[in-house]
Structure formats: structure tokens, C-alpha cells
Amino acid sequence: MTPDLLKQRASVYLARADLRPQLLKDLTAEAPTTLPYLRFFYELARELKPKYVLETGTDRGRSAAHFALGNPDGIVVTLDIDPACSQNCRNLGIPNIKEISGESLGYTSGPVDILFLDSLHTYEHTIAEWHVFQ
Numbered sequence: 001m002t003p004d005l006l007k008q009r010a011s012v013y014l015a016r017a018d019l020r021p022q023l024l025k026d027l028t029a030e031a032p033t034t035l036p037y038l039r040f041f042y043e044l045a046r047e048l049k050p051k052y053v054l055e056t057g058t059d060r061g062r063s064a065a066h067f068a069l070g071n072p073d074g075i076v077v078t079l080d081i082d083p084a085c086s087q088n089c090r091n092l093g094i095p096n097i098k099e100i101s102g103e104s105l106g107y108t109s110g111p112v113d114i115l116f117l118d119s120l121h122t123y124e125h126t127i128a129e130w131h132v133f134q
Contacts, residue, residue: 010036013043021069023092027062038066041116045070050113055079056104056129057119061089061097067114068097079104080119104129 001009018025020042028035045053045067051074053067058080068076077098078089086099100107104119105128117129 009044009047010040013040016043020066024066024069027060027065027092030060031062034062038062041066042070044114045074048113050074052110052112053077053114053116054109054112054133055116055118057117057121058082058085058089058099059118061085061092061094061099063116063118064089064097064099065092065094067116068094072096074113077109079107105132107132109133 014036018039020039024038024042028038041063049071050067053074053076055064055067055076055078058064058078061078064076064078068074073096075096075098077100079100079102080086081101081103083101086101089097089099112133115133117126119125119129
């Protein structure tokens with residue numbers, strides 16, 4: 001998907017009524033600046049119905065939760081080096097999220113439908129992750 005197509009879809013998605021479950025709205029209330037892109041993830045998952053989403057950088061599990069509840073029939077794998085982040089995600093109680101504590105560059109995966117690289121936030125690390133998961 002090209003950046004222009006992503007922008008176009010984001011505009012359409014964000015113009016819709018917010019139909020996210022209350023759990024997701026509560027997660028967004030903790031960090032309101034993340035609302036547009038988290039709503040985008042939810043709507044994207046609703047529309048594309050990805051079977052397998054892979055995210056690096058779990059943190060509190062907000063992104064994984066939006067992907068997972070956007071398509072409850074898919075699997076969301078979220079990776080973070082900090083074991084506390086895995087626990088944060090488990091505490092959400094969303095059954096189609098698989099949280100893994102470990103180094104993203106050491107993880108192997110089959111084909112993914114959506115890849116969200118959100119871990120170390122440096123160019124070098126993001127490019128290294130891209131090469132691992134492409």
C-alpha cells in the first residue's frame with residue numbers, strides 16, 4: 001500500500017463514527033495523541049481482515065489491541081524486549097494477541113499481512129527489522 005493510499009484511507013476511516021469497543025476507547029483516553037493512528041489500525045483491520053499482524057514494540061499493547069479487536073478472527077503477534085510489556089498486553093485479556101518477550105531481530109516469522117515496526121525508533125534498528133521481516 002502506497003503512502004498516498006494510506007493517507008486516503010486514513011481520511012475515510014477517521015471521518016467515520018467511532019465504533020471501537022469501550023476497552024479501546026479507554027486505552028486511547030490514556031494517550032489521546034495516539035487516537036488517530038490507533039483508530040486507523042482498528043479500521044484497517046476491520047476492512048482488510050488480516051490473518052497475521054506482526055508488531056514490534058508492545059509497550060502497553062494499545063496498537064496490538066486495536067489490530068486484534070478490529071479483526072477478532074486474525075492473530076496479532078507483538079514483540080518487545082521488556083517482559084513487563086508482555087504482561088501489559090496479557091492484562092488486556094484479548095485472546096487473539098500473542099505476546100512475545102524477546103529481541104525483534106532474533107524473531108523469525110512466516111508471511112505477515114500487516115507489519116508495524118514500532119520498537120527502538122532509530123533509523124538503523126527500523127531498517128534492520130525491515131530486512132528481517134520482509
